Amino acid sequence: MSDLEVFRKETRAWLEKNCPPEMRKPVQSEEEICWGGRKWKFHSEAQRVWLERMAEKGWTVPEWPKEYCGGGLSREEAKILQKEMRALGCRSPLDSFGIWMLGPALLKYGSEEQKREYLPQIVQGKIRWCQGYSEPNAGSDLASLATKAEDKGNHFLVNGQKIWTSYADKADWIFCLVRTDFSAPKHEGISFILFDMDSKGVSTKPILLISGKSPFCETFFDNVEVPKKNLVGQLNKGWEIAKYLLTHERAMIGGMGLRAAGRPVSQIAADSVGLDAEGRLADPVLRGKIAEVSIDEMAFVFALERAGDLAKAGQANPAFSSVLKYYGSELNKRRHELLMAAGGSAALEWESPRSKQGALARAWLRTKANSIEGGTSEVQLNIVAKRILDLPGA
Amino acid sequence: MPLVLNDEQGLLRDSARGFLAKNAPVSHLRKLRDQRDETGFSRALWKQFAEMGFAGILIPEEFGGAGLGYVEAGVVMEEIGRTLTPSPFLSTALLCAGTIARAGSEAQKKEHLGKIAAGERIGAFAIDEHSKHNPAQIALSAKRSGNGFSLNGAKGIVVDGHVADFLIVAARTSGEPGETKGITLFIVDPKTKGIETERTIMVDSHNAARISFDNAQVNADAVLGEVDQGWKIIEGALNVGRAAVASELVGAGEEAFARTANYLKERKQFGKRIGEFQALQHRAAHLYCEIEITRAAVLKALQTLDEHFDHAGSIVSVAKARAGASATLAVQEAMQMHGGFGMTDEFDIGFFMKRVRVGQELFGDSNFHADQLARLNRY
Numbered sequence: 001m002s003d004l005e006v007f008r009k010e011t012r013a014w015l016e017k018n019c020p021p022e023m024r025k026p027v028q029s030e031e032e033i034c035w036g037g038r039k040w041k042f043h044s045e046a047q048r049v050w051l052e053r054m055a056e057k058g059w060t061v062p063e064w065p066k067e068y069c070g071g072g073l074s075r076e077e078a079k080i081l082q083k084e085m086r087a088l089g090c091r092s093p094l095d096s097f098g099i100w101m102l103g104p105a106l107l108k109y110g111s112e113e114q115k116r117e118y119l120p121q122i123v124q125g126k127i128r129w130c131q132g133y134s135e136p137n138a139g140s141d142l143a144s145l146a147t148k149a150e151d152k153g154n155h156f157l158v159n160g161q162k163i164w165t166s167y168a169d170k171a172d173w174i175f176c177l178v179r180t181d182f183s184a185p186k187h188e189g190i191s192f193i194l195f196d197m198d199s200k201g202v203s204t205k206p207i208l209l210i211s212g213k214s215p216f217c218e219t220f221f222d223n224v225e226v227p228k229k230n231l232v233g234q235l236n237k238g239w240e241i242a243k244y245l246l247t248h249e250r251a252m253i254g255g256m257g258l259r260a261a262g263r264p265v266s267q268i269a270a271d272s273v274g275l276d277a278e279g280r281l282a283d284p285v286l287r288g289k290i291a292e293v294s295i296d297e298m299a300f301v302f303a304l305e306r307a308g309d310l311a312k313a314g315q316a317n318p319a320f321s322s323v324l325k326y327y328g329s330e331l332n333k334r335r336h337e338l339l340m341a342a343g344g345s346a347a348l349e350w351e352s353p354r355s356k357q358g359a360l361a362r363a364w365l366r367t368k369a370n371s372i373e374g375g376t377s378e379v380q381l382n383i384v385a386k387r388i389l390d391l392p393g394a
Numbered sequence: 395m396p397l398v399l400n401d402e403q404g405l406l407r408d409s410a411r412g413f414l415a416k417n418a419p420v421s422h423l424r425k426l427r428d429q430r431d432e433t434g435f436s437r438a439l440w441k442q443f444a445e446m447g448f449a450g451i452l453i454p455e456e457f458g459g460a461g462l463g464y465v466e467a468g469v470v471m472e473e474i475g476r477t478l479t480p481s482p483f484l485s486t487a488l489l490c491a492g493t494i495a496r497a498g499s500e501a502q503k504k505e506h507l508g509k510i511a512a513g514e515r516i517g518a519f520a521i522d523e524h525s526k527h528n529p530a531q532i533a534l535s536a537k538r539s540g541n542g543f544s545l546n547g548a549k550g551i552v553v554d555g556h557v558a559d560f561l562i563v564a565a566r567t568s569g570e571p572g573e574t575k576g577i578t579l580f581i582v583d584p585k586t587k588g589i590e591t592e593r594t595i596m597v598d599s600h601n602a603a604r605i606s607f608d609n610a611q612v613n614a615d616a617v618l619g620e621v622d623q624g625w626k627i628i629e630g631a632l633n634v635g636r637a638a639v640a641s642e643l644v645g646a647g648e649e650a651f652a653r654t655a656n657y658l659k660e661r662k663q664f665g666k667r668i669g670e671f672q673a674l675q676h677r678a679a680h681l682y683c684e685i686e687i688t689r690a691a692v693l694k695a696l697q698t699l700d701e702h703f704d705h706a707g708s709i710v711s712v713a714k715a716r717a718g719a720s721a722t723l724a725v726q727e728a729m730q731m732h733g734g735f736g737m738t739d740e741f742d743i744g745f746f747m748k749r750v751r752v753g754q755e756l757f758g759d760s761n762f763h764a765d766q767l768a769r770l771n772r773y
Contacts, residue, residue: 075396266773281773290773291764298712299691306397306690313398323683384679389655391678393670
């Protein structure tokens with residue numbers, strides 16, 4: 001048996017032994033997703049145990065180095081772990097902006113001290129991070145951000161406002177873009193700093209969205225003191241880190257739709273329109289559309305896999321994350337339009353136990369942000385035109 | 395297995411690309427068309443294909459082939475897509491040789507494989523009977539007669555059927571059209587009495603034929619596989635054909651796109667290069683995304699054929715559906731962005747549009763494969 005086959009066998013056995021049965025059922029609502037952090041209240045004992053066991057092996061982040069408590073797995077091993085988890089229906093033990101965004105940036109740009117300080121806490125789900133990027137006047141034109149950090153000798157003094165900060169009200173720490181040089185061109189006066197959301201002068205205000213939920217906040221900084229050692233990389237060189245982190249954020253948002261569990265759209269449609277004598281959905285047009293989206297979803301899964309393999313082989317264009325972000329978020333919107341079409345009027349009940357308080361409708365409305373957050377679809381197409389296709393004037 | 399080409403596959407791609415660019419660029423197809431070539435392809439080129447090892451790409455080494463896999467076959471098909479080269483590679487090297495290598499008797503393998511690998515024998519796979527691909531509907535009948543069978547019926551869009559030295563014919567030995575049971579494959583000499591072949595000049599200047607069977611007699615040893623049990627062999631052959639054509643479509647779509655992107659960088663209007671206009675930039679970027687997503691699906695399909703041949707159906711359908719759709723988008727955008735030049739016969743873009751239309755149709759278009767996927771997932 002090859003080493004990988006041995007690994008597969010052992011992994012399967014370990015998962016069967018250690019993944020609680022409750023954690024092998026599809027996530028029914030957003031509340032069942034584990035985000036961890038100081039303020040986290042576990043939804044169930046099974047959720048706590050599952051995170052603890054996976055974190056202990058470093059398998060919340062299978063490919064991070066062991067020295068920072070990651071899993072230390074090779075790409076091929078990580079694929080096997082993912083496959084085996086999928087086969088058993090294992091839930092993700094931990095969703096985390098630390099894993100998806102900050103971690104990769106710290107691994108590349110952080111000091112050794114910062115890596116040892118922050119990465120293990122991310123692996124273990126002890127600190128929940130939020131992202132201080134967008135501002136009221138810095139959306140697609142992110143580099144025009146104005147939140148300022150003044151050098152006060154042993155600390156930075158931060159003043160300003162962020163917006164669309166996902167889960168700022170639930171987060172423990174923030175990774176934040178601040179302007180440290182107002183006289184330099186806009187890309188050259190930005191720094192990347194980290195600070196505790198419990199710091200004096202930080203306040204958050206959730207924003208009520210069309211989904212009736214408030215995943216995003218306005219975040220205010222009023223004379224917040226941030227230790228100088230919390231600067232990542234060099235002063236005024238934060239834009240490079242910001243962009244690097246964005247490539248990871250984009251890949252994450254692109255892949256997000258595929259993580260959403262729940263019933264397949266074909267089953268929801270079967271409840272609504274019924275089946276014909278041959279077992280096909282009785283609405284042939286809807287059936288065709290479902291098949292088309294399924295084809296694109298399967299193809300997109302392969303594209304994600306390939307992008308990871310190309311990166312591992314050193315053949316990836318860094319701008320490729322824009323392809324994944326653009327395609328994945330547009331696909332997720334299509335998918336949710338189709339879910340609503342399949343659900344029919346039953347999916348329109350906003351407040352009812354039958355619709356789980358309008359779960360499908362709220363998720364559908366939430367997806368409308370996918371092609372805006374992390375850079376709009378139009379921004380991604382600009383990046384592809386410029387950095388991959390090398391079109392003139394792009 | 396990583397979803398990228400390995401080093402050897404990369405080298406194969408480079409050598410196929412170099413060979414085709416030198417010996418069979420689009421002008422090669424144009425010349426065959428303009429000269430109204432009797433066969434529509436170049437035997438000398440096919441001989442060179444054989445010398446390169448391409449004709450025997452799927453044939454085991456013991457029969458004189460290269461003994462490579464479906465990923466390698468797809469790599470060559472993609473390059474053929476870039477140059478639109480007409481050749482018996484699909485019909486002979488992939489469909490016929492692949493089928494005989496997988497399902498043929500020892501005698502059939504000995505008879506055909508070595509000659510195919512040497513570029514000395516051309517085969518054609520006769521399956522479709524209707525305008526739209528629907529293999530379960532096979533009606534061409536094979537009734538027991540004397541020592542063998544008597545064939546009656548007709549086939550259409552038989553790729554390279556007009557130059558084939560032998561045919562693999564799917565016929566019904568029992569059951570009704572629509573049923574997958576009761577289909578048998580035969581290896582047939584097209585010179586058999588009762589068989590008539592009509593070359594059909596196609597929109598893409600590639601090669602196909604209509605073939606009719608009027609009490610054509612074949613011996614019992616013409617059966618490929620077992621009587622009534624042909625469906626599984628056909629499915630396998632079709633999946634190879636679908637993944638291969640999907641690869642070709644990736645190549646054709648990507649080449650059409652590359653030519654278009656170059657044009658955007660050169661053509662000036664309103665005092666600017668037209669690639670500076672965001673309206674075109676976004677369409678080009680969108681098209682690039684579609685092609686890249688498709689490329690991943692097609693490589694996955696080829697790898698799955700190599701690793702789990704009997705379980706490749708749904709992934710192959712995804713690949714063929716995607717390839718048909720994104721190559722179609724590529725040639726449509728190419729045509730529009732080239733403006734009036736694209737409409738001229740002198741410009742090559744039209745050749746890409748025509749070939750992609752045929753590739754979309756071969757072995758099931760995007761709609762057919764969407765339906766397949768729905769069936770496989772029981773909805």
